[in-house]
Amino acid sequence: MGACMPGAAVSQLVMGRANSQRFLVISPRIRVQISDSKAVSAAGLKRKFCTAGSIGGGAFWSELSGLDNWAARRDLHPCQAIIEEDSAVVEPTASVIDGKAIAQQIKGEIAEEVARMKEAVGKVPGLAVLLVGSRKDSETYVRSKKKACEEVGIKSFSIDLPEDASQNEILKHVYEFNDNPGVHGILVQLPLPRHIDEEKVVGAINIAKDVDGFHPLNIGRLAMQGRKPLFIPCTPRGCIELLIRSGVEIKGKHAVVIGRSNVVGMPAALLLQRHNATVTVVHSYTPNPAEVTRNADIIIAAAGVAHMVRTDWLKPGAVVIDVGINPVEDPSAKRGYRLVGDVCYREACTIASAITPVPGGVGPMTIAMLMKNTLEAAKRAYDQTEG
């Protein structure tokens, strides 16, 4: 079991040795034997998804897993053959919800609004991004956020702090951004190093600039009837936007959210209810999750377990939004690994009516929604909101 352990999948990337064979433990039931030629890619995979010095993986997954213990649910981990099979080209009968294209379209709309704001008030929105440590995945996401800012005309401010930065140092930057009128949105890239109290840092962000929507006041308002959060967390907002833009009716439907993390599962369930769906949350202690999920018209899968959702979890015609981003070793891929979702895509394609791919589904929408939240923050600051 790895040192960085909060979520299930965190324990899933461990190097091992048995009978003079080296292997990479992808999940409790998946061990990939590593030949010498594969060793580099396995190490690369670990580098990208591990905190420096730890032997566990689970970058984004720990966000999805939250307090959950999916690793203990050995019954839910598919065998390696299933994951390998899934890389085969499939002709889906389900329609593919192209998150990358939809995100691009949304960024185009935002760029137009930013240009209009510049003309009207002579200002553009500003987004501050705080990164602590040198996790490769977090660095990639932060780079994507800055690139998106450039694309749409948002000014980005960034602070990169070392892994051993103190809590006070981080808070000092948050307070400075809170006081900077040119900064309309502030985000602290998660996860933070273990010695930092995430609750304190997120709670220090001015709620009017909390473009991640993780501040307890924003989450509280999201949960309450008749209250309006200033911001909705980007990934759940992206999931709903994908459904709406794909013409999927949410009202009156039964939605199952798999996972209850603070970043995705919990706010997604709250948001679906606000859209008048009947919502069931499936988590790592749910008995017979396949049976529960099989009742769903809409599934948001955010467990952080590669290919957990199989054919028997899906009702024919269900709409599947796959939030999982799980790296699995693939020597034929340039990076030595590829990303797969929580849903066995190949199988789901033949039974669902619509499905998001991984990559290219929810991920790009997270960034587009961050741009949207930042624009909305600036509109409020300059009194440019409609209605």
Ligand SMILES: Nc1nc2c(c(=O)[nH]1)N[C@@H](CN(C=O)c1ccc(C(=O)N[C@@H](CCC(=O)O)C(=O)O)cc1)CN2
């Ligand atoms: N402060 C925050 N931290 C984190 C959040 C968040 O919303 N706010 N979410 C995740 C990571 N994340 C954004 O920060 C994020 C994850 C994935 C993608 C994405 O576009 N993924 C691509 C694949 C990328 C690749 O090839 O590596 C895809 O799915 O197509 C964007 C943003 C945790 N932390």
